[in-house]
Amino acid sequence: MAYYAIKGGEEAIKNSLNFYNDYTKRSEKIDDEDLIESLTFSIDKVMSEGSLYSKKLASKSIKRSAGDLLNASFFVRAHRSSCQRIGICKELDVNDMRLSRRISSAFKDIEGGQLLGASNDYEIKLLVDLKNEKVDIKEYSNKDNVIDSALTPLRNDNLIKILPKEEEPWDITRVFPTSPYPRSSVLQVMSRGESGTLLGFAYTSMRGYGDVHPTIGDLRIGELDIKFTHPFTKKEVKIGSIEATAVESAGTFNKDENGDTKLTTGFGFCFGKNETKAISMSIIDLSLYNNSYTVGTEQIVASDFEMVMHHVDGIESFGFANHYKLPHYVTFQTDYQIFKSAKKYVEEQNQKDLNGALK
């Protein structure tokens, strides 16, 4: 009888889980290193959205979720909650990055030059085997490329609008702010945000709800050293390095609080190689802080702090969308009762009106 069916949860869960494990178990055969070296963009997406820098854990989570990257990020994020924080590293400066790729579309010629690095941007996307020309990549220089952002000269000339510096950066993992949201918290939310959502929000701006056709001043991928104050010696020590993507985009000009005309910029930063995400983030940052230059309607998604702060997290939106799979028979039962009595009320009213009209 149906009544007993809803009570069989325990066994049903177990069976479902066993079935799933059987269904996806071949993914366990993939070697972590192979996965990290081959599906590197998946790894980086999971690290970025899972907000934990560990290629190994990202690889394990991709296998556990059989390639469902949102689910994989969720595995990483949940694991993160069980990790004790040992401290806070020194501030990172993206100008210190050892670059593996760096492009600027704002300037024809930039100090340090364009550095294409590894990219398939200019590949013809067809699923046919292309003849790869033998290239001896050993010929390429492996010197550390440390070059300032292409917008640095403009910043040095005081042409770029600079937002006020926060005394102490906010930490959204310890306290979640209420409006007005500090910029550090907005950037953190976006940095962990879901790539597709950020792209969607940024695209609304690109398409006209915000009048932003930004120019990429500097897009860079590279390694950053993580430095820490040693707890005993109190000296600065390097404890490792991370790969990250950073983007500075330039928008229109605007008057700053002193009445000076300044060029506006937006910033995007995330773990790993995530160019589309970092570009999108920089555009949203640009739109948020310069919405007086927007066109369209009053409500512009990419300039709305509430929209960005509460909607870009993939783990949260994905979890909630999936919660619709949970039983809802109590709420539906009450909906149904209300619906029936409202329907009855409307019909009675209509009948009354009809009777009144006939009289």
Add this chain to the structure above:
Amino acid sequence: MRYAFLDEEAKKEIRRSILKAIAIPGYIVSFASREMPVARGWGTGGLQVTLSIINEKDTLKVIDQGCDGSVNAVNIRNFISSVTNVDTTTDTKKATLIQTRHRIPEIDLEEGQILVYQVPMPDILETVEPNTAKAKIMHANADYSKLWVLLYEDTSMYGDSRISNRYPVIVHDRYAMDPSPIPKYDTPKLNNNKALQLFGAGREKKIYAVPPYTKVEPLKFEDRKFKIENFEDKSCQRCGSRDSFLDEVYDDNGITHYYCNDTDYCDSYLKNGAKK
């Protein structure tokens, strides 16, 4: 795995938020909200509240839609007992800590018991004002005019509010509160309850509370009665009770059957008869 999963710093932050919430009944307190091994929207707020206050002496009960045996309840109970050493029960009377989704147990709660709600939408003003910044100002001013207008419009068009569950309540004559998606049937039980009621919304990062013996009233016009779900002449086909919230169940022949939604109540009614 550490006791109760969360690290001590997280638990401390959550307990502080809970204390603030108890001190200002119905007021929404913001907290960081850790990611749990259970998906957002599946009870992570309730879980964090439960894990922050649970200790060895507790006896835990978890219900979802009135049932101890439904998949989400089982899953959450298994998780909590795997990271703690507490005893679990399905008996409402034996439980010191009850985590619930969408129901208040049929049997009256007692002093010393804590009822933790899983909350999807913590702010009732969301139904009329989705912008949280604006809603916060409206709460500060106790400006609930938009809710009253909604109630008025619904009443004029449909004879009553269209809100079926998570019906707005006013706590301690001050804050309008979302009571989590409980049916209207359960709304009167919020009032003057002997148990401490805690509400956790993980995805929305909010905690709020109703302390024991606190006045909680549905938002209602003076000349309109608050109507709860009505099962008329129906009774539970299993235990025969006429005083509980019933589930409609269709069998293979399309015939409707009625059973107690609160499965523990159904069992105890079979054994001991009506609720006290």
